[in-house]
Amino acid sequence: MTANVTEARPVLVVDKLTVGYGKAPIVREASLRVSAGEVAVLIGPNGSGKSTLLKGMAGALTPMSGTVVISGEPDQDITGNPPERMNRHGMAYVPQLANVFPSLTVVENLELGMYGTRRGVSERIEYVFAVFPDLSSAKRKTARVLSGGQREMLALGRALMGKPKVMLVDEPTAGLSPRYQDVVWEQLGRLRDSGVALFVVEQNTRQALDEADRAYVLVAGQMRREGLARDLLVDEELVRMFIGEGLGAG
Amino acid sequence: MSGFGQALGFGIVSAALIALSAVAMSMQFGVTKHANFAHGELLTISAFTMVLMQKVTQNLFLDAAVGICVSAALAWVINKTILQPFRRVVKRLIIMLIVTASVSQIVQSLLAVGFGTNYVVLSVPSETGRHIGPFVWTTIDVIIIVLAILVVALLHILLHYTSFGKAQRAVADDVDLARIVGINSGAVISRTWLLTGAVAGLAGSALAVTIGTFSNLLGFTFLLVTFAAVIVGGVGKMYGAVVGSLIVGIVTEVSGYYLSSGYKQVIALGVLIVVLLVRPNGFFATFVADTKA
Numbered sequence: 001m002t003a004n005v006t007e008a009r010p011v012l013v014v015d016k017l018t019v020g021y022g023k024a025p026i027v028r029e030a031s032l033r034v035s036a037g038e039v040a041v042l043i044g045p046n047g048s049g050k051s052t053l054l055k056g057m058a059g060a061l062t063p064m065s066g067t068v069v070i071s072g073e074p075d076q077d078i079t080g081n082p083p084e085r086m087n088r089h090g091m092a093y094v095p096q097l098a099n100v101f102p103s104l105t106v107v108e109n110l111e112l113g114m115y116g117t118r119r120g121v122s123e124r125i126e127y128v129f130a131v132f133p134d135l136s137s138a139k140r141k142t143a144r145v146l147s148g149g150q151r152e153m154l155a156l157g158r159a160l161m162g163k164p165k166v167m168l169v170d171e172p173t174a175g176l177s178p179r180y181q182d183v184v185w186e187q188l189g190r191l192r193d194s195g196v197a198l199f200v201v202e203q204n205t206r207q208a209l210d211e212a213d214r215a216y217v218l219v220a221g222q223m224r225r226e227g228l229a230r231d232l233l234v235d236e237e238l239v240r241m242f243i244g245e246g247l248g249a250g
Numbered sequence: 251m252s253g254f255g256q257a258l259g260f261g262i263v264s265a266a267l268i269a270l271s272a273v274a275m276s277m278q279f280g281v282t283k284h285a286n287f288a289h290g291e292l293l294t295i296s297a298f299t300m301v302l303m304q305k306v307t308q309n310l311f312l313d314a315a316v317g318i319c320v321s322a323a324l325a326w327v328i329n330k331t332i333l334q335p336f337r338r339v340v341k342r343l344i345i346m347l348i349v350t351a352s353v354s355q356i357v358q359s360l361l362a363v364g365f366g367t368n369y370v371v372l373s374v375p376s377e378t379g380r381h382i383g384p385f386v387w388t389t390i391d392v393i394i395i396v397l398a399i400l401v402v403a404l405l406h407i408l409l410h411y412t413s414f415g416k417a418q419r420a421v422a423d424d425v426d427l428a429r430i431v432g433i434n435s436g437a438v439i440s441r442t443w444l445l446t447g448a449v450a451g452l453a454g455s456a457l458a459v460t461i462g463t464f465s466n467l468l469g470f471t472f473l474l475v476t477f478a479a480v481i482v483g484g485v486g487k488m489y490g491a492v493v494g495s496l497i498v499g500i501v502t503e504v505s506g507y508y509l510s511s512g513y514k515q516v517i518a519l520g521v522l523i524v525v526l527l528v529r530p531n532g533f534f535a536t537f538v539a540d541t542k543a
Contacts, residue, residue, distance in 0.1 A: 060430065087432040095430065101423040108416055115417065115432045158431065 009071060010035045011197040012057075012091075012166045017066030017079075019049075019056030025064055026052040027221045034166060034197040034214070039188060041208040041229065042201045043242060044218035050201045051096065053218065054170050057199075058093035059083040070165060090165035096174055096201075099155035102144035106135055109143055109154055113161025121161075128157040131190055149180035156187060160196075167191065169200045173207070185211045205242040209233040217242075252384075257507035258500065259385030265499025266398035267460065270453035271472060272479040272491035273402060274446040280422040280486035281442045282337075284346040288328060289476065290469030291357035292447050293454030296321040297468050298361060300458050301370050310374065314455035318448050325447020328353055329440060354470065361466035369463045394456045401449060402492055409488070418442055422486065474515060475502070478522040483532050490534030497521060 010033035020026040027049040034040045042050050055061040057068050059081050068079045070089050078089045086093065092113075101109050110125050129136035132153040138146060143154060152172050159167050172188065173181040185207065192198055192213075202208035209215055209229045217225035217238065225238065232238050275289050296317035303313035336349050379386035387395075409415035420428040421438045428435050454469060479498045483490025501521050502514045509517075525532065 058430070060426070083426075083429045084432050084434055086430075093430050095427065098424050098427060101420050101427065103423050104416065104419055108419075112416060112420055112428075112431050112433070115413070162432070 011071050012199065013067075013069045013071065014057060015067045015069070017053065017056055017068065018064040019052050019061050020064060021052075021061070025221070027056065027218070029066065030218065030223045031066075032199070032216050032223070032226070034199045036165070036197050037192055037195050038214060039192045039198045039200060039212045040214040040216065041212040042199065042216045042218055043203075043205045043208055044224075045242070046203075048218045049221040050218055051170055052221075054093070054168050054199075054201055058091065058168050059086050060093070060095075072165075087162045087164070090163075091168065092159035092162055092164035092166070093168045094155045094159050094170060094172065096170040096172075100143040100146070100151050100158070103142060105142055106139045106146070106154055109158050110135075110161055113158035124161050124163075128160055131160065131194075132157050132187060147180075149176050149183060152176065152180075152184055153187065156184075156191070160191065164196060166197045166199065169198060171201050171203055173202065173204060181207065206233075253507055254504065255384035256386050257504045259382075259387055259391075260506075261500035261503030262385065262496075263387065263391045263394060263460070263499075264503050265496045266395045267453060267457055268475050268479045268499050269398045269492050269495035270394075270401060270456060271450060271476040272483070272495045273405060273488050274449035274453065275476055276480050276483070276486055276488050276491035277405065277418075277449075278442060278446040279480070280488070281418055281439055282333075283422075283425075283486075284343055285350065285477075287347060287351040287473070288354040288357060289350075289450060290471070290473035291354050291361075292321045292325055292450035293457060293469035293472055294361060294464075294466060295324050295357065295469075296451035296454030297372070297458035297464060298365060298370070298466075300455055301365075301372050304373060308373075310459060314452070314459070317455045317458075318451035321451025321454060322444050322448035324357075325443045325450065326440065329443035334436070334440075358466050358470060365466060367465060369465050371463050372458050374459050374462050390459055394460065397452065397456065401452065402488075405449075405488060414438070414441065475499075475518045478518045481522055481532055482525045484534030485532060487532070487534035490532055493533055497525075 012034045014030065014032045016029040016031055018025050018028050030053055032040065042053065044050055052061065056063045060083050062080050066079070067077055070076045070078055070091060076089050078086065078091065081089070083093065101112065107125060110128055111121055114121050114124060134150055135153055135157055138150060143151060146154060156169070156172070172184050176184065181204065188198060188200065189211065200208070200212070209232055212229040215227065215229040215232045216223055225232065271293060275286065278286055299317035299320040300313040303316050307313060332349060332353060333346065336346060340346070377388050379388050382392070409419060417428070417433045417438050420433055421435050425435050457468065457472060458464060475498055479494035480491050481494070482497055483492065483494030498518050498521055502517045505517045506514050
């Protein structure tokens with residue numbers, strides 16, 4: 001499932017980012033990078049600051065220090081940009097909860113993924129339906145009647161509408177049945193194969209390390225470990241902390 | 251012709267007037283998530299602008315058009331200069347309600363300073379009603395009914411077939427998510443105030459033409475029936491506001507046929523209480539399915 005990880009130039013570079021609520025930092029000096037066509041996961045115990053870090057990267061929280069840079073010609077420092085501007089820089093953020101507009105139909109939700117653009121919307125919706133065929137059959141339904149799995153697909157599809165370079169996804173499998181968790185990871189793999197850089201916060205450590213190319217471990221607001229996912233999967237300390245004896249080596 | 255039929259006809263006209271006011275209030279509430287107690291003053295300012303304009307022109311449509319523009323401008327200014335700065339620093343609903351109630355009092359007082367507290371008169375050509383089916387309506391009554399239908403239809407088209415309308419619905423659903431997908435929620439809210447101010451202005455003009463004489467409390471007294479219609483229909487639901495307006499308008503007028511017309515406000519409140527007992531979230535309340543695969 002994992003891609004061949006190369007040391008390509010990263011698309012997203014986060015350097016020493018400190019994020020918190022009010023004046024209290026929750027995540028301190030976190031650094032990471034994600035390349036095109038790569039899935040990087042952020043794992044760690046509950047309350048370690050994973051979602052806070054993601055919000056800081058996406059502009060939903062204003063970082064206290066550090067930088068978030070999208071590579072390009074030229075590189076764009078997007079640190080602290082408001083969330084509504086992030087799309088323009090090629091970054092899409094999919095929150096964990098409340099990630100669809102319940103009173104809007106599937107098609108309307110997708111259209112909003114290209115808000116402000118008139119051309120090519122229909123073609124892009126067809127592309128998203130090709131990636132997420134489940135959505136096509138439900139396109140006239142309002143999002144409030146979709147199942148949890150379909151809502152997650154819709155949130156990912158909407159993020160995909162704007163042709164992002166980077167997608168930040170917060171716990172896409174939370175609350176889903178094991179079957180749908182597999183489906184979501186399969187779709188994330190397809191997004192990776194299309195060249196998108198994916199940074200995914202995930203609670204299910206075992207599955208995350210199984211599916212990802214690169215992994216970061218956040219504990220108590222600090223980045224404690226990083227490396228290739230397949231290496232961390234056999235890291236004894238990590239296995240003991242997050243996965244459980246006898247499961248890590250698969 | 252039965253008196254009941256005539257009362258029903260009056261009820262439909264009354265419902266049309268309430269609907270114009272209620273759809274504006276409902277749309278504003280849906281997007282901003284707080285009630286606006288100064289909504290009535292948007293109606294009043296439009297009506298008083300018509301009175302002023304009559305000194306310049308005798309064209310009621312032109313007078314109303316200016317009134318609508320002034321009301322829209324006032325709504326935009328209230329949001330931009332007072333509500334928006336408060337929203338940035340205060341998230342508490344009660345504060346926003348107090349702020350809008352204060353704005354209501356300020357506008358009422360300014361109108362009292364400018365026009366006094368006595369009734370002003372808007373000259374409207376007198377006409378007798380004509381039988382249209384079982385109803386007796388004047389030309390102005392028919393225009394108001396047609397306008398209400400037209401406004402609701404146009405707002406439906408706006409909400410479902412335009413980029414701005416879809417952005418409005420997105421902001422109404424979840425303002426934080428709307429920002430994440432790239433919608434400038436501040437601009438959407440600002441334009442919504444402009445739009446709902448214009449529709450409220452239309453309601454004020456229609457109300458002024460219907461009753462002819464009014465004071466600086468015109469809109470404030472109309473606020474109760476507007477709230478009743480909005481709450482009966484389901485707060486923030488435009489189509490609910492239309493249904494709520496029909497219920498409140500028709501029930502109050504028809505009951506006025508059997509009881510004294512002085513009980514109209516009491517009847518409106520009674521309808522509100524009964525509906526809230528049966529459907530606490532109004533007729534058009536929606537519930538998000540909490541389904542997981």
